[in-house]
């Protein structure tokens with residue numbers, strides 16, 4: 001399908017990498033010169049366009065992660081794709097999954113969940129902050145993923161989740177241990193609880209609560225991705241790495257009655 005006005009495109013080459021929304025009549029400036037948006041419209045994705053300085057840049061269909069990282073607004077810390085990928089795989093989330101998430105924050109994790117539960121799954125996203133819900137809605141709309149998401153302005157610790165028998169619940173909030181009783185009542189028996197926290201101090205409280213509420217097969221890991229330079233004449237790790245984002249804790253609900261913690 002050819003490129004249309006209003007599409008997002010990824011422009012790549014010679015040190016250029018940016019996601020642009022194509023607007024008729026506009027000029028796209030890069031460090032390798034300028035291209036006219038009109039020269040992109042009606043071209044096939046994958047086409048090469050010459051800048052006014054003579055560089056060939058590729059015009060590609062952006063991946064969901066390209067749009068998220070480059071174009072989405074942020075009002076909170078977000079879950080990055082490297083962590084989202086591990087959460088999705090290890091929680092067994094796929095087409096048809098019904099998943100709740102608190103908090104939604106800027107909607108980064110929500111977007112990745114929505115992308116993978118399509119076409120017949122559903123994501124129930126909760127946040128107690130109105131600004132977070134509205135930025136998340138805007139980001140999901142931009143990505144075309146809102147059809148798979150229900151966003152709810154609600155405090156999950158005091159008011160709980162509205163769904164039951166969920167396949168997975170994901171908690172990314174300051175005090176997730178306080179939301180574990182509510183997450184547990186929303187999960188199906190043997191459903192997957194995922195908790196994402198940045199500090200070890202939080203990890204300890206989460207592990208205690210998971211044990212109290214009868215979770216089994218509890219695992220914890222963090223994710224290091226080391227990017228490498230891919231210049232054929234200089235293949236080596238990049239100089240700077242992101243050393244830490246967060247810890248991922250995953251466990252399975254059991255039939256233990258939720259009103260009776262073990263300790």
Ligand SMILES: C[S@@+](CC[C@H](N)C(=O)[O-])C[C@H]1O[C@@H](n2cnc3c(N)ncnc32)[C@H](O)[C@@H]1O
Pocket residue numbers: 076077078079080102103104105106107108109110126127128129132154155156157158172173174175
């Ligand atoms: C770090 S952000 C979540 C980021 C999000 N996962 C993302 O990838 O964009 C934490 C969010 O949790 C929300 N939150 C904290 N406590 C909450 C509660 N009790 N109920 C609902 N949302 C809560 C906050 O308002 C905040 O927006």
